[in-house]
Amino acid sequence: MTAQQSTTQGSSARDNAEAAPAPRPAAPMTMAAALNAAIHDAMMDDPSVVLFGEDVGPLGGVFRVTDGLYAEFGETRVSDSPLAESGIIGTAIGMAIYGLRPVVEMQFDAFSYPAFEQIVSHVAKMRNRTRGKIQLPIVVRIPYAGDIGGVEHHSDSSEAYWAATPGLTVVTPSNPADAYSMLREAIASDDPVIFMEPKSRYWSKAELALPVQTAPMNKAVVIREGSDVTLIAYGPTVKTALATAELAVEEGLSVEVIDLRSLSPFDDETVSASLRKTSRAAVIHEAAQFGGYGAEVVARLTERNFYYLAAPILRITGFDIPYPSPKLEEFFLPTPDRILAALGTWEWS
């Protein structure tokens, strides 16, 4: 490859991504299937997209997200790597330097930790280090969070680590349509993207006519209008927030629900606008509260909207303990009841 090609790495891919295939008839589709379709379509459109990781080949991934891709695209573009996460990210970096757009998988997010150095010291910093000369269009897919009855290490929520790392873009879909649209956008992006997939939502279904394009992946979306309070959720807790909003109706409480979608960057505009309307907000996530992503949400919203707040922004999250074993996770996970109870602690004058 020539320096010419190299320095224009990615842009061609972006164009390709825009030249999307013809719409297909609507069909009910799980989030896993939508992710699969997104990778498939991206590989069709852009020959520089390659896929590798542990068990992503013939098996199709332990969650079957890459099902059939090995058969269709073959060994050169879809491959099972040796079992080493730092090796997966490190080699993806080298491939990206040469102009490929690797899509790699960390089988479960606790298993992304061996790759922490490659992600934090290189994936996040390479572009800044080289004054923009080298960019790394890598997508790191990470199935995260719990509520699947998984044994230890299979239900972590690692988003706080990635979001705290300048240079990384961190997004997470909560539904099949976003899963397809955001993954396409992530693969087309010239920035490295940590793409966090909520395991518990893999089998959630929606009627989709692909290729579907939803809001840009760096935008939060108000998915339910309300006037009394804003619930801020992402990934697995969006469903919880919507259920809470339903429940709240009986209590005469009008709840607005925001799906953040993008954890880094944070969409201040959309969220602050909602907060200024309702004057009350709570952020909901599975991860432990202390130092969790919710802290940033509370801090920046309070800084920017202090005089609009009728009450402190609440965090309804996991406890400050390691994620529990299957028989105890129900006590750990934020529930609509717990969220409603928390809202009840506010002075509602």
Added chain:
Amino acid sequence: MTAQQSTTQGSSARDNAEAAPAPRPAAPMTMAAALNAAIHDAMMDDPSVVLFGEDVGPLGGVFRVTDGLYAEFGETRVSDSPLAESGIIGTAIGMAIYGLRPVVEMQFDAFSYPAFEQIVSHVAKMRNRTRGKIQLPIVVRIPYAGDIGGVEHHSDSSEAYWAATPGLTVVTPSNPADAYSMLREAIASDDPVIFMEPKSRYWSKAELALPVQTAPMNKAVVIREGSDVTLIAYGPTVKTALATAELAVEEGLSVEVIDLRSLSPFDDETVSASLRKTSRAAVIHEAAQFGGYGAEVVARLTERNFYYLAAPILRITGFDIPYPSPKLEEFFLPTPDRILAALGTWEWS
């Protein structure tokens, strides 16, 4: 070793730590020397304390914190390990299971990242995993932060990663007396402790009569009384906060300064008390702001003291970018001027 001994691991060490050596005459001492003395005295008091890492032996560490210990205690208790951080933490875990109390060093905090999995998945979780049957009295010393003209990877501030991890205790001294006292307490603790040493303060001096005992390491300390605003700092920014308080006097502003000392746990009592007195606060750290430790400080203090706040709690921190190269770090680091300017943005009615 028998199960008996094993299950009582540590306690004996704690007793030893209390039986401190006779006071020595006061002498001016750098933080590096105080840390060295703390390790030395702990090794004297407790034969189960061992020290290893990269270059901690004959060289005495790249910052000379372990200077002379190899000569005094010999190869069996002080050793240079092969060059592998995951190996250092992983073997420390095994040693702790057998009843030793390893004190290990990560040469610079960006170089703790290869050990991230061992720290997050094992050091932090082993005690909970085993229902308290196995505890890991390990101290991980991490020289952190910048302001030393270091090249890339030598000035990171990784505290947000550790503080967000349940199971870890994270502390950081800002002066020689605390350095000695807190490190002694960390080594005597039955919990694993991430001991973060502010590089830029290694050569700061104080008059010390060892063994000195300061406040418990899980306590924050008000190091300067004030009535108008509370500055919350830790490690390298404590000095900055004090300088700001001095400067503020001219502007007729009475600034209270808190040295957090413990990042996890967070001393809500002490900090909230100060905040309720001054009704205004700002947290100062070197690390990037987004998802940084300051977010937790702002979030929990606002949750707990909302109706006492005259203004939003501010964060004066590094920018949301990778730590800059030496010639540009001055623009990145929070300065007294920048902090004062920030306080000026509040409505002071």
Added chain:
Amino acid sequence: MPIVHNYRGEVVRGAWMAHDCVMSLKVESVPVLTQPAPTPLRLIDDAGVAVDPSESGGFALPAPEILLGLYRRMVVARRFDVQVTALTRQGRLATYPSALGQEACEIAAVASLDTDDWLFPTYRDSIALLSRGVPPEDILASFRGEWHSGYDYYKHRIAPQATPLATQALHAVGLATAVKLKGDQTVALTLLGDGATSEGDAHEAFNFAAVWQAPVVFLVQNNQFAISVPLDKQMACRTIADKAVGYGMPGYYVDGNDVAAMYAVVSAAVDTARNGGGPSLVEGLTYRMEAHTNSDDPTRYRDSADVDEWRGRDPIERLEKYLLSAGLLTDDERADIAREAEDLAAATRECMTKTAVIDPLELFEHVYATPRSALAEQRDFLANEIAEHEAAATTTTGETA
């Protein structure tokens, strides 16, 4: 038998496969191997016939009572494994990684250890725990999702079953190093899978162990798959034992379905470690007969033909054939072993009927040795929530009553 000179000019007699690259090897306690690499060392062949001593690399067939003991333990262990797999299929456990077909490796490992030695197992090695005396209910606590791990580590000298691959190998090396520093005689043995050897932690563990001459044995169960990934996508060297060369420790390539060979080699490696000879790497070539876990579907990535072929190399049948032909296994003995196995299976089913009720408030108890007020607050919060729910529940029942 290869003779080579190391760079100190000393004559070094090498170990299996790793011959002329080994310098840290203490030969006294390790029999010299003579078979041409890379046929795995075997003492009893597939047909159950003892291998000619000239072919057995200097390793002697273990004594009859030892073989009988290994047979009993394998039969009992398999019964447990099959029982738990069945229970898992009934949805009674969150997950269970079966060791079916790997009994020779698992039992040889445990049988080679003294009571004071330490074992560092993985999720795969439940039958090793069983064979070392951990009660079924304690083993199953984690797979039932009651708690992350549920046995007495210091009583059994077994670390928690590790899930993050290869991480436990470093723990074993650390413990073994502590043993050495204290001048104790304990040995640490850690079990790894073939896939796990690709992780950086495996490399760091091998290297730390060799440099520190730690009394540790690395037993790699090469069951030829890492979930769906076959060995040839995992490494390009001939055998996993080859990897020992790069660390200066002996590497042994052994038929992992021949419990006699596994026992002979692992015991020798354990002796070497105990006698100050440093670490060894033992590869047991075997096969994972079951799916990776109950949630796996092997038909997606391997031929049933291969599975059938390996069924023909069953470690238990092989030893049984030998014992029978050697007249070492009586019908009474077999009946007795079968009874023990069935009793264990019954006990295992029985323990599943008791659901250990774990107080959710215990979630806050063990995270730290030093109490934290913030956690106490959260515990109280949960206690309240639970109390309110129960109150609500009773009132509802009250109403409906």
Added chain:
Amino acid sequence: MPIVHNYRGEVVRGAWMAHDCVMSLKVESVPVLTQPAPTPLRLIDDAGVAVDPSESGGFALPAPEILLGLYRRMVVARRFDVQVTALTRQGRLATYPSALGQEACEIAAVASLDTDDWLFPTYRDSIALLSRGVPPEDILASFRGEWHSGYDYYKHRIAPQATPLATQALHAVGLATAVKLKGDQTVALTLLGDGATSEGDAHEAFNFAAVWQAPVVFLVQNNQFAISVPLDKQMACRTIADKAVGYGMPGYYVDGNDVAAMYAVVSAAVDTARNGGGPSLVEGLTYRMEAHTNSDDPTRYRDSADVDEWRGRDPIERLEKYLLSAGLLTDDERADIAREAEDLAAATRECMTKTAVIDPLELFEHVYATPRSALAEQRDFLANEIAEHEAAATTTTGETA
């Protein structure tokens, strides 16, 4: 010359040190080595005398013009290194890790690569960058603290000098794999230190490269120290080349102060990679003559006697002796080389007089390709702050005027 059978029954002819454990080796392009291990391969001995071909493991002495070119590049590179070390002692640079004494490895590496090949260097390898055409001011940008890295990566086909040890080896393997997927002819060569081989990333890089048969060459400069830690605390195998065995790739153990041998072996390894023969591991046994960096104090951990001994094995003097005795180096040539070296030194001093002014606002420019409003706000904040300070400054001067 050893002949062994791999487990497919194929006859495999091995490479230096890694003989009979190598199966992935394509021998066509790799000369067969016959010297007894573990004397490092040498083509010109310490005294500057050419080694008898029967002793040279089948590697031929490079042609005179190549040797002359290597000599020139080493002399020039050393002059640069010495100059920069001097400037650093004057406090003009933040830091500089010198490669003094390692010129044979550094120059042989660069000389073995085509312009389209890629180099993945470390902080230690500035003279390799220089020899590949990177201007002094671009090399020094990072050590002067102007920016983290400062040259044109795609023009020179050189990745940023890596600081996190062994991480760059994986980048090299990834790039080489991409080359293979695209069907290109490019080769990636990465430089590592002896200490770096202990990191998990080194293991993963070696293994991925071997499994994927990536066109990559791992050149380990064994300068026998990792800052203060000597090799015997780093590993227990005989040589770093031994490590190749566990990956199924050829390992070469070479005198790292003999540029002729280093060039011959590294070029052969590069050819092997280019011709589809997969990766190789080359160890150059050398010595770090300077401190680790200017902030290091070697007297704390090594004898000056060792340093003196290695000064006697100087790679430049050795080749010079050979060239002179062979009548290949004229006085004019030497004068010309000296002039080139002095010119470079002058240019290096000159570039230090120019302080590159970097706009602090650039700090926000390259973090993301996709603009972020939050970062724009922070940039504006800093711009304001700077403007105000300047305003304040001018008013003060105004007053004092």
